[in-house]
Amino acid sequence: MFTLHYRLERRAIGMTLGIIAAASIGGFVEIAPLFTIDQTVEAAPDMRVYTPLELAGRNIYMREGCYACHSQMIRTLRDEVERYGPYSLAVESKYDHPMLWGSKRTGPDIARLGGKYSDEWHVRHLLDPRDVVPVSIMPSYGWLMENDLRIDDLRDQLATQRAVGVPYTPDMIRHAADDAYAQANPDGSGVKDLTARYGEATTVRAFDGTPGRLTEMDSLVAYLQILGRLTDAASRDTLAKDLE
Structure with missing residues (x-):
């Protein structure tokens, strides 16, 4: 042999x-x-880009190593679909650089986490996971509520994303810091301009419960609340297959 x-x-x-x-x-x-x-790769005409606040939250998600315990890819297995929702499509990660599919699930998959829980739930969970999930082994992230979000480099972040194919416009890049602040301040004067750039479906609210101050908690919760909601392609694909 x-x-x-x-x-x-x-x-x-x-x-x-x-x-x-x-x-x-x-x-x-x-x-x-x-x-x-x-x-x-599936077509998704309704695919939207991350807002500056959501992109900042994604960067914090990576900075804190959340991807090491949570995957963002639902496989086609029946038990996964029944637990987490429609299986993931490649197009849903179209604007993720890098993609965060992963395979380690110390915690649950969060590909469809957006809208599942309230902002208050996410804040309490990040401050003290056992406050809402008694058996959780996740560490707490209390400093996110204390740290002001750095927004002076958001222009550079959007410009870098544009360089690798994300369709941010020059206007989006120029107003990145203002748009991040506006998204977490629903009563502010910049909301109209924000929605004009990113669409009426853009979620605008005080994610950490304290309007007027922009924290890292605001950005991370904003990111978690958009997961699985950048496009409806997965739901449409599942419906089409059910009708066949």
């Missing part, structure tokens, strides 16, 4: 050619599907 392998090991050129052949086959299998990606 190992005779051929032993012979190759004694011949450097033959071994090198064998490695190249094996790597070429593996590379082809991985790369070839990318040439048909336009046909395999």
